[in-house]
Amino acid sequence: MRHIVSHSEFRLGFAEMLPACLGLVPFGLVTGVGAAAAGADFWGALGMSMIIFSGAAQILAAQLMAAHAPLAVVILTCFVAGLRFLMYSAAMAPYLRPLPPRWRNGLPFLLTDQAFAAAIRRFDATHHDPQAGAMHFLGGGLALWLCWQATNVCGFLAGNLIPASWSLDFAVPLCFVALVAPALVSWPTILAAVVAGALVLALAGMPMKLNLIVAGLAGIAAGTLADMAKERWSTR
């Protein structure tokens, strides 16, 4: 353990991730608030942030459980929201494959949107030295993980203390607005969001909160089809 913490690449990765950690603070706080709003207890909220380690999946799980959706629906919906990790996994694979199995199988647990971006840059900068890159990734990933736990706990405590009249629960959708809005620059993405949004409201009567997953999948399909159509149109 000691030789890891004293490794220069580990320290560099940790330090370089701190600005991204700062940017994650509001999202972590809000995720904690979401867990409190859904009625999770302290250990449950901490378990979500430590083990699931994904803001979108944690909030989805909290929302759906508070609405008494069946277990299978909660799990399926969170799984679809986490499918974007496949994308990162595929991109990271060439860098992680040369590592010993313990590292190769352990490091992806820390794979998040922020860690992914930093890791790709660093693996390229270290001329694909797998060990240096792995140490750097571990440092950055650990910084994010620790920051996520601290902010989730603070948010959970604040969510239980701050009176409902402050509308703190409204910060939860706002955080996701902050994530989605900048992405709405291409027509297929806009269509994906519009189709998903329209359907989730139109199908609100569906049992077991299935409207969320149906709307999400339809939005993904619409975006994909629009993307293909756009490509065909521009190559003609």
Added chain:
Amino acid sequence: MVDTLTLWVVIVVVGVLNYLSRLSFVAFFANRQMPPLLARSLRYVPAAMLTALVLPMIVTAPDGTDHFASPRVVAAVVAGIVGFRTRRTLPTLVAGMATLYAIQWLLR
């Protein structure tokens, strides 16, 4: 509200599934290219899933009816514009909450 056993089942199962998604191409499909159609559709997962998650939180009242002219909708639109412009979470959050508080204060 949420019973402890259900919560922990969800934590463990979703945690494992998330981990397996993160591990997928590193470990299991190590020698395979991602199918192009899958790669293409994964790009639209965040926009679709997050919009489906967020819109009811903004539009739907606790009694299940939708309101498109509420303080929350106005605040969310303002936040959306700020988010689109700044691409940053904190200004988006501040703009949305400030707008909500301002409208609530005006309608007092």
